[in-house]
Amino acid sequence: MAYDVNNVFAKILRGEMPAERVYEDDHVLAIKDIHPKAPTHVLVLPKGPYTSLMDFSIRATVEEMGYFFQTITKIAERLGLNDKGFRLVSNIGADAGQIVPHFHVHLLGGKQLGSMAGDSDS
């Protein structure tokens, strides 16, 4: 899948669309989800044009990947999620319901989280 430069996160990264930024450095941006599923719901994205985790894994270096996930833990700490905990989720492709074709990780916290797969019994 080729990267779509008009996806919503690309527009936010270019400053063409607003977003509530909670963290930013040269490589990573974190913004509030506009449809939060928990009291804290932040989206963390690499600034590079990667469509998904697979694409990121293939085209980024091991150091870039490691830096990205280390930065996620730093953001979780800044958001005060360390004590009670949080969930990290990445949806890749259709079965997972990935909507925006720019790789991103959800940080969810601030309440007791339920099932991670959408099942009523789990």
Place this chain on the structure above:
Amino acid sequence: MAYDVNNVFAKILRGEMPAERVYEDDHVLAIKDIHPKAPTHVLVLPKGPYTSLMDFSIRATVEEMGYFFQTITKIAERLGLNDKGFRLVSNIGADAGQIVPHFHVHLLGGKQLGSMAGDSDS
């Protein structure tokens, strides 16, 4: 939180408890979840004694973290999850319902996945 050498994943890593292994190398082990929430539900863990993503982030190098997440994408590919997609989840701490105190990532796929936070409306 100090690492508990008697947690179930430590026992599996030492060969003291059985598990259905789907991938293994010097640094990473992937096993089938014994209470699957989706047709494919695999747990990926670093072999080092890390209690959570935070602990992994603090004590592992950037290269070790990058290698771990690159290996997850390799495992997803081997499991045939690339075409239809998959969800990656890590539960850290009490609010997320982390049960075993050894850092692990869930790989879920093989069906249309529902809410990622356990809400009925999402």
